[in-house]
Amino acid sequence: MFDEDNKKSNLKKYFHKNGRALGSMGYFLLLMIVFLIGAPEVWIRPNLHQSVFVMMPTLLFMVIPLVFLVASGEIDLSFASTYGLSAYVFALIVSAGIDPILGLFAGVFTGAIVGAAVGALIVFGKLSSLVASLGVLFLIRGFLFVSTNSRSITLLEIDSHWMYPILVGKIYGFPVQVIWAVLFVVFSYFLFNRHVFGIHIHHVGDNEVSASQMGINVKEIKIKAFMFVGVGAAISGIFSTLITYTFFPTQGFGYLLLALAAVFIGGTPYWGGLGTIAGAVFGVGVIAYMEIGVVAVGMSGTWRQFFNGLIILLALLGHRLHGDRVR
């Protein structure tokens, strides 16, 4: 009797603790079922899922760090341009005949620097992260247009370098970057839930004053979170340049809203102090299948945004079941 009660309350606790992640898993499964019923013949075609698998890593490298940042109580829009800038740095170095490994490091370093700069601007300049990062988004994008003269850079021979198959090659048709993305997600999960950095992110986003009174360096934590977003966007941008053999000046712009949507569909609330890595993975799944699925089932691409909007709203309504912010 007592044991049974205990079991029940343990189960309840599990749902309570993981409700947001489970919720977004629910939306993902629901979307699968709708597609399966709506267009089964498309659904069993493996190339649809393959395209999704190519798209998901790109999104994951951007979305997972955004979960950290949103949980810390901030937001960033500039990542969509950092994505392009890092790819540009990478492309410049490679096309100058320098070892692509150096290009990779320089690109990722660029992402970290931009993240640190945006973070410092917000933390020390006391600017709103939404508005300030919007400024940086346009600033960097503008710089890319000006300095490239709106022309793209093609890196035809890049796949002959030894790192190419390691980063974005295929094993029996399976894209290797998926493995990197999985490792990234697992690492981030522990960083978020079992590492001092992730825990401080939670505290800072929950109650900044309490956190600083207990000796946590709030500014440092926030800047690090912005840097993580910059690094994630950089990895994502460089990977996509590797996959497509091209850098183009508008690169990444289209991911701005999709990545943010994935964070919120994933169940991370906008107010800070909470976040879920597992949920974000399902959020990315939902977005990726929407992007590719709507067209694959024969609907015109013009419907895509409509359905994206619908999903976001339904997801937010659903996540409301987990309640308001407790104070």
Add this chain to the structure above:
Amino acid sequence: MEKIIELKSVTKKFDGVTALRNVSFSVNKGEVVGLIGDNGAGKSTLIKTLVGVHNPDDGSIEIHGKLVANWNALKARQAGIETVFQDKALCPQQSIVWNIFMGKELSYPFGFIRQREQIEVANKLIREIGFTSKLIDAESPVGNLSGGERQGVAIARALYNEAELIVLDEPTNNLSLNETQKVFDFIYNVKKSGRSVLFIGHNIYHVYDISDRFVILDRGEVIHMLSKEKVHTADDLMKIMRETIKGH
């Protein structure tokens, strides 16, 4: 007598308002200091300056007789000073265990935390401070707790960290009689173990009972420092307090 911490001629202003004016103040080893004063007298500002949350605009801070530079909350905790802030300094969406270890997590090298160990400690502390509800455990969010229980978490945190000096800013606010008694027992225990306490309270009788020394703050200035030998009863202390307020 050995001074644990000392403020020397500290002034603290908040855009225009002088919250502390030329305040000199110290806590000795093993003593309980009662800090009293009217609402807005600057008590919380004083202890926040002491524990590194506020930077003084003027004056200096010494720890064990040594001048400290760039004093901050982290350094204060590393120096063995734990604080129960008036606002409790909790994160309501986070679990009790994460709140107890906030800023002082138990971790492995590279910063991954010892979650299981932390939970064990937190569950033990919860039992010690006497949470009754069976539904509450170390992993429950603090937001689910009552005001008294939250105060309990804040005190448990200070208790766990084996501090040399424990600062309590109105810790018995919104506590029941029973809970208030627990806080006093806790203070006596700390004192018995040779550690120091700085206690802020509005109830003069409570402050009188537990303190060895009284510091009266009025509009940002220390106007009395009295050892218990000089104040024979709580009513005497009350009289002194009344006179300061009348002076306004």
